[in-house]
């Protein structure tokens with residue numbers, strides 16, 4: 495596709511030859527899978543791991559599994575190979591590697607995979623992602639036949655029900671509102687550009703910030719959820735396809751913005767990659783009508799949704815997104831969950847670093863109602879959940 499010799503020459507002094515090779519290979523992989531998907535007739539976006547013209551470039555590199563050493567404990571450190579230019583700059587010998595202090599405590603031990611290093615602009619931190627292969631025996635769980643289904647939305651990013659009767663709700667209102675604020679600021683700046691100009695340094699910076707923030711919250715959500723599902727003995731996760739998710743949740747006027755917010759394909763990729771680490775399979779299935787169907791009597795027409803509240807003519811009332819994930823699960827897993835066997839839903843909120851549980855309140859959904867009222871103030875957001 496291109497002559498990689500030039501790239502190698504350009505970066506080998508900084509990265510070292512093994513890492514330069516690794517970066518070139520990662521690029522080729524991304525393009526190969528893009529063209530393969532295109533041949534299958536899929537409408538996929540070209541690779542954009544490293545940013546694009548609008549969102550700016552990202553600092554990111556990959557290090558082959560046998561080229562680095564990561565030690566954790568009292569003096570955690572990472573050693574990576576670098577090119578001669580960097581060795582000269584840091585006074586390293588020919589055979590030396592660059593030694594970096596690291597923070598964090600990896601949950602998994604196993605055979606190390608390709609290390610990914612990137613600069614997180616939002617938190618001004620360099621981050622390392624290390625995939626490990628965990629022995630099958632360590633993944634075995636006595637309940638390994640359980641499954642879970644996800645309902646993906648905007649006000650509530652993910653609602654999930656498991657066949658063990660657990661329910662999880664990841665709230666997205668604040669996150670989504672912030673994403674929209676940034677989008678509006680970008681539009682404002684774009685409208686002020688001189689004629690003939692389409693972008694500016696500030697606009698690109700905002701795009702990048704917006705993407706980073708979103709990705710950070712999504713990454714953390716996926717990891718938090720998958721760890722919970724793993725503990726429940728879940729081996730299969732069902733998630734709706736893009737068309738269903740769009741038509742079920744998003745009215746036309748907010749469709750585009752919500753679509754941008756979710757970056758649904760990359761969410762599914764992220765979900766599948768993380769699930770794979772835990773030996774969990776992800777299946778994309780149609781979730782048509784799950785949001786309209788009563789989990790108790792199966793009615794589809796005489797039901798109504800008002801914000802987070804789902805009501806049926808049979809008298810049933812519940813949380814709309816949690817119910818949708820339950821109906822989706824029952825359909826995919828071919829089971830019926832007893833209403834009495836369902837645990838109280840775990841609600842989670844994002845504080846820019848972690849998803850943490852919101853303590854149970856005595857009244858059903860009361861903290862949530864406050865939030866609903868706040869966001870009703872700007873009209874558009876409130877309509878997101880009520881397609």
Ligand SMILES: [Zn+2]
Nearest residue numbers: 788791806808
């Ligand atoms: Zn009903």
